[in-house]
Amino acid sequence: MSEHKSTLYNDQGELVVPKAVVGRLSLYLREVQHLIRDGKETTNSTELGGLLGVTDAQVRKDLAYFGQFGHPGVGYRCQELVAAIKHIMGTDSIWNVALIGIGNLGRALLRYKGFHEQGFRIVAAFDVDAQLIGGKVEGVDVFHVNDLDLVVQDQCIRLVAISVPSHAAQSVVDQVVEVGVEGILNFAPVTISVPSQVRVIGVDLAMELEQLAFTVVNRDSSS
Amino acid sequence: MSEHKSTLYNDQGELVVPKAVVGRLSLYLREVQHLIRDGKETTNSTELGGLLGVTDAQVRKDLAYFGQFGHPGVGYRCQELVAAIKHIMGTDSIWNVALIGIGNLGRALLRYKGFHEQGFRIVAAFDVDAQLIGGKVEGVDVFHVNDLDLVVQDQCIRLVAISVPSHAAQSVVDQVVEVGVEGILNFAPVTISVPSQVRVIGVDLAMELEQLAFTVVNRDSSS
DNA sequence: TAGATTGTTAATCGATTAACAATC
DNA sequence: TAGATTGTTAATCGATTAACAATC
Numbered sequence: 001m002s003e004h005k006s007t008l009y010n011d012q013g014e015l016v017v018p019k020a021v022v023g024r025l026s027l028y029l030r031e032v033q034h035l036i037r038d039g040k041e042t043t044n045s046t047e048l049g050g051l052l053g054v055t056d057a058q059v060r061k062d063l064a065y066f067g068q069f070g071h072p073g074v075g076y077r078c079q080e081l082v083a084a085i086k087h088i089m090g091t092d093s094i095w096n097v098a099l100i101g102i103g104n105l106g107r108a109l110l111r112y113k114g115f116h117e118q119g120f121r122i123v124a125a126f127d128v129d130a131q132l133i134g135g136k137v138e139g140v141d142v143f144h145v146n147d148l149d150l151v152v153q154d155q156c157i158r159l160v161a162i163s164v165p166s167h168a169a170q171s172v173v174d175q176v177v178e179v180g181v182e183g184i185l186n187f188a189p190v191t192i193s194v195p196s197q198v199r200v201i202g203v204d205l206a207m208e209l210e211q212l213a214f215t216v217v218n219r220d221s222s223s
Numbered sequence: 224m225s226e227h228k229s230t231l232y233n234d235q236g237e238l239v240v241p242k243a244v245v246g247r248l249s250l251y252l253r254e255v256q257h258l259i260r261d262g263k264e265t266t267n268s269t270e271l272g273g274l275l276g277v278t279d280a281q282v283r284k285d286l287a288y289f290g291q292f293g294h295p296g297v298g299y300r301c302q303e304l305v306a307a308i309k310h311i312m313g314t315d316s317i318w319n320v321a322l323i324g325i326g327n328l329g330r331a332l333l334r335y336k337g338f339h340e341q342g343f344r345i346v347a348a349f350d351v352d353a354q355l356i357g358g359k360v361e362g363v364d365v366f367h368v369n370d371l372d373l374v375v376q377d378q379c380i381r382l383v384a385i386s387v388p389s390h391a392a393q394s395v396v397d398q399v400v401e402v403g404v405e406g407i408l409n410f411a412p413v414t415i416s417v418p419s420q421v422r423v424i425g426v427d428l429a430m431e432l433e434q435l436a437f438t439v440v441n442r443d444s445s446s
Numbered sequence: 447t448a449g450a451t452t453g454t455t456a457a458t459c460g461a462t463t464a465a466c467a468a469t470c
Numbered sequence: 471t472a473g474a475t476t477g478t479t480a481a482t483c484g485a486t487t488a489a490c491a492a493t494c
Binding site for chain 3: 044045046056060061063064068070071072073074075076
């Protein structure tokens with residue numbers, strides 16, 4: 001697998017895969033998993049592209065950044081391709097995830113089945129509410145945020161999802177960074193700052209609706 | 224305001240604003256709203272860019288697609304800029320939104336305060352569970368999906384959020400399209416197909432974690 | 447083999463950045 | 471006025487597409 005990595009990095013050791021490619025990789029994975037459920041053995045760039053609204057050339061190019069997974073004249077074997085993409089994404093083994101902030105959204109995330117299906121397991125939850133700490137929510141142990149250190153080490157937690165009120169987000173982020181967490185999925189609708197070695201993806205639900213409103217208001221005048 | 228639109232469209236009446244610009248516009252809006260809460264009267268492209276990790280040139284260029292909102296030598300007046308971006312996004316007036324699928328995630332969305340703050344109001348909820356229909360959840364009336372037609376017309380609903388199980392998503396989407404809904408925020412982790420005049424934004428929570436895993440696994444070797 | 451489809455190159459297209467005259 | 475900052479142009483950079491030899 002290390003021979004693939006060489007194609008991902010330039011001389012300075014920087015990732016040379018366009019950011020958008022990684023987003024599409026997840027879409028390919030999801031789509032091929034559905035094809036498998038539908039009983040398909042193989043697929044190809046034209047089919048996949050058609051399903052997702054991208055060109056066949058783009059599908060091939062995206063995948064080719066990471067290695068040679070296709071079979072000329074045949075296409076891509078679904079099982080093989082799923083395994084390859086999971087390996088690329090790092091989801092060929094399970095990730096332990098912590099949830100911080102057991103409010104409205106946090107509870108929904110704890111119950112959400114989709115995480116486990118893609119290789120993520122929420123193994124601990126954190127809050128500052130004394131009523132919750134020491135108990136379980138949705139079968140998951142609840143700890144005080146101040147105990148992050150212990151639990152993160154103990155459970156090998158590298159990723160956290162943060163669903164605390166906006167005003168608390170940055171200080172929680174600081175604590176999380178402090179204990180060595182490597183990636184943060186931030187549901188608080190604020191920009192957070194982290195040291196450069198920590199990765200952040202923000203999900204702002206209201207912003208998604210806003211983007212939708214824009215596309216609806218600004219549709220092509222032709223349509 | 225119609226004089227602005229002319230700059231957004233080319234000869235064929237197609238939108239000529241790069242897609243990525245619209246995403247950043249929402250970020251600018253959120254950031255400037257925070258600056259206002261912090262008591263700031265004006266900002267500028269360097270400050271905004273610094274907060275969001277983009278160049279000052281990009282901030283100016285992004286905004287300039289839609290008109291002239293800045294004041295040379297001064298910067299951007301926060302209140303003015305917020306009003307301008309809201310107008311561009313179409314969120315200077317309130318949107319009525321319907322939620323379809325009152326499960327785990329749906330309930331969280333009904334309770335979510337962030338929507339209202341950005342001008343979205345969930346005015347109706349839909350499900351197929353007879354136990355729920357006719358009642359209220361989180362203060363919102365629950366209807367059967369088959370009554371979409373009436374409610375959508377009655378409440379002037381142009382956008383819907385869909386949080387039904389994956390296997391039900393496409394058929395719900397078909398119903399929603401049938402009654403003339405213009406935009407769909409899809410939380411089901413499947414690709415859905417709609418006629419070209421309908422807009423879709425998909426939010427797949429597991430996919431977000433997957434993207435995060437990738438960025439963590441493939442950090443620059445230099446860092 | 448003939449047909450299908452990949453991986454990859456070169457050409458095209460689009461988005462970002464740097465620089466600066468115009469403006470307050 | 472001098473200083474600051476915009477809006478916009480031209481240059482750079484990066485991503486997508488088309489085409490096709492290589493492969494099964």
